[in-house]
Amino acid sequence: MSVRIYNTLTQKKEPLNPLEPGHVKLYVCGITSYDYCHIGHARSSLVFDMIVKYLRYCGYKVTFVRNFTDIDDKIINRANEQGTPPSQLAARFIDEFYRDMDYLGLQRPDIEPKATEHIDDMIGLIETLIAKDQAYAVDGDVYFAVEHFPAYGKLSRRRLEDMQAGARITINEKKRHPMDFALWKHSKAGEPAWDSPWGPGRPGWHIECSAMSKKYLGDTFDIHGGGKDLIFPHHENEIAQSEAANDKPFVNMWVHHGFVTVRNEATAENEKMSKSLGNFLTIRELSEKYHPEILKLFIFSTQYRNPLEYSEQAMLDAETGLTRLYESIAGIDAIKRKPADIAGTVITDKEADKIDSLEERFRQAMDNDFNTAQAIGQLFDAAKTVNKILRKLPEEQAPADLARLDQAREAIIRQGRVIGILNEPAQVFLERRKRETIRDAVIDPAAIETLIARRNEARKNKDWKLSDAIRDELLAKSVELKDGPDGTTWSVKRD
RNA sequence: GGCGGCGUAGCCAAGUGGCCAAGGCAGUGGUCUGCAAAACCAUUAUUCAGCGGUUCAAAUCCGCUCGCCGCCUCCA
Numbered sequence: 248m249s250v251r252i253y254n255t256l257t258q259k260k261e262p263l264n265p266l267e268p269g270h271v272k273l274y275v276c277g278i279t280s281y282d283y284c285h286i287g288h289a290r291s292s293l294v295f296d297m298i299v300k301y302l303r304y305c306g307y308k309v310t311f312v313r314n315f316t317d318i319d320d321k322i323i324n325r326a327n328e329q330g331t332p333p334s335q336l337a338a339r340f341i342d343e344f345y346r347d348m349d350y351l352g353l354q355r356p357d358i359e360p361k362a363t364e365h366i367d368d369m370i371g372l373i374e375t376l377i378a379k380d381q382a383y384a385v386d387g388d389v390y391f392a393v394e395h396f397p398a399y400g401k402l403s404r405r406r407l408e409d410m411q412a413g414a415r416i417t418i419n420e421k422k423r424h425p426m427d428f429a430l431w432k433h434s435k436a437g438e439p440a441w442d443s444p445w446g447p448g449r450p451g452w453h454i455e456c457s458a459m460s461k462k463y464l465g466d467t468f469d470i471h472g473g474g475k476d477l478i479f480p481h482h483e484n485e486i487a488q489s490e491a492a493n494d495k496p497f498v499n500m501w502v503h504h505g506f507v508t509v510r511n512e513a514t515a516e517n518e519k520m521s522k523s524l525g526n527f528l529t530i531r532e533l534s535e536k537y538h539p540e541i542l543k544l545f546i547f548s549t550q551y552r553n554p555l556e557y558s559e560q561a562m563l564d565a566e567t568g569l570t571r572l573y574e575s576i577a578g579i580d581a582i583k584r585k586p587a588d589i590a591g592t593v594i595t596d597k598e599a600d601k602i603d604s605l606e607e608r609f610r611q612a613m614d615n616d617f618n619t620a621q622a623i624g625q626l627f628d629a630a631k632t633v634n635k636i637l638r639k640l641p642e643e644q645a646p647a648d649l650a651r652l653d654q655a656r657e658a659i660i661r662q663g664r665v666i667g668i669l670n671e672p673a674q675v676f677l678e679r680r681k682r683e684t685i686r687d688a689v690i691d692p693a694a695i696e697t698l699i700a701r702r703n704e705a706r707k708n709k710d711w712k713l714s715d716a717i718r719d720e721l722l723a724k725s726v727e728l729k730d731g732p733d734g735t736t737w738s739v740k741r742d
Numbered sequence: 743g744g745c746g747g748c749g750u751a752g753c754c755a756a757g758u759g760g761c762c763a764a765g766g767c768a769g770u771g772g773u774c775u776g777c778a779a780a781a782c783c784a785u786u787a788u789u790c791a792g793c794g795g796u797u798c799a800a801a802u803c804c805g806c807u808c809g810c811c812g813c814c815u816c817c818a
Contacts, residue, residue, distance in 0.1 A: 292818090410745095634781060
């Protein structure tokens with residue numbers, strides 16, 4: 248059994264076979280730092296974090312590189328609008344990015360190279376391409392000659408002729424072929440500039456990834472990832488640059504995740520969330536409303552390659568589901584343990600098997616191109632089994648049953664953490680959730696406790712009318728009561 | 743126009759040719775409860791957009807039709 252991953256290059260699921268056995272080298276295109284990150288960036292970060300976590304869980308050593316594009320036309324334009332130096336703007340949004348990543352609870356990649364710190368590497372690569380007649384300099388610019396690279400289009404499956412037909416290509420007299428793309432751009436007065444053999448300028452967008460991946464991962468590495476929108480032109484161009492320069496295959500597997508879409512109220516249709524459409528929701532906004540694990544459960548409830556529609560309702564569903572998992576764990580934590588000296592068991596073979604096979608079923612789902620949706624289904628299935636057992640657990644329990652429940656608890660948490668959830672003690676999560684929901688309640692906890700006491704007094708006197716009146720009163724304020732064997736507990740109902 | 747993808751229950755979403763088509767949310771009936779809530783049990787797609795084809799066998803493979811989305815311009 249092995250991890251199978253969908254490779255955009257071959258359009259097939261393929262077994263992962265690292266060039267260096269047991270060591271996966273992964274490069275992911277990171278952000279261009281000129282604005283706050285949106286939920287689409289969150290999906291990207293979460294998906295690759297999950298992939299890294301899962302591969303490590305499987306025993307692989309993973310070297311994970313993710314870059315920052317900190318010099319680019321968009322950065323320059325935005326900096327000019329705001330009257331700040333581009334370098335300052337870029338640095339600021341890298342900080343903001345880290346704040347978002349911390350909210351999501353993500354580990355840092357092993358290496359996070361910045362474009363501006365690798366200008367020399369890029370210049371070296373461009374010189375190699377010019378020497379090989381794969382690139383040419385014109386008036387301080389350098390362009391890649393796509394016609395000199397026969398494999399151009401192999402990732403995005405398009406031919407040069409087809410692209411020209413419908414493309415919106417800006418006419419550029421300097422280019423020999425309309426699809427040639429810039430490796431180096433000469434700088435106008437006042438723009439950031441680095442010295443180069445072609446005069447002062449800055450790198451084109453694509454060359455940084457070719458240069459930095461080569462530096463940190465070598466000429467050929469295992470996996471290169473990014474959003475589907477990067478397939479063309481960004482990744483296509485990276486392949487062209489790297490393979491033309493190195494004369495070696497660039498990347499073995501290309502992994503691309505799908506978009507987050509959002510409903511357009513005007514057209515009632517889903518559309519990609521993007522800056523140009525102005526319909527994006529920032530991670531910062533989400534962080535004010537939702538626990539990060541809710542966002543993760545929402546994002547991983549769909550396989551990473553499929554589109555994902557964001558909605559408040561979907562987030563509320565995810566919250567309900569996450570709470571369900573935590574409550575199941577809390578149920579095990581709350582067992583009043585009185586091990587009895589009995590060999591018997593209340594756990595059926597089928598239930599025992601559900602628990603014993605959880606890890607295996609989880610791995611099967613994840614091995615199949617990181618099918619988190621299916622994997623999560625296995626977690627819920629296990630939680631259901633746990634609940635079933637808890638319900639029939641006697642006051643004095645068989646040690647074997649307690650051991651099995653502890654095993655279940657451990658297994659659910661361990662698998663959950665691969666997708667970034669169940670990181671907190673269940674009680675902490677549930678208590679905090681309760682506190683957070685209290686904020687929305689129109690009544691304070693002390694008053695609730697007073698009412699509960701009055702109601703329990705009424706119940707003792709079998710004054711059901713008063714008892715129900717108090718319960719209804721609290722329910723009207725979204726406070727839900729639960730009468731259990733150990734007294735009455737309450738929670739805030741969300742609607 | 744070129745290329746890629748999607749269409750599975752009220753909603754979300756798995757399904758790598760062959761036991762009863764996972765799982766979640768919502769719903770319904772029941773157990774429990776003074777009544778509730780939670781939990782549990784049962785139930786909710788004789789069917790996988792439609793039509794053909796391949797096969798002993800297809801949601802899964804092939805073709806066509808319809809609908810939707812994305813890329814081809816910056817984009818996760």
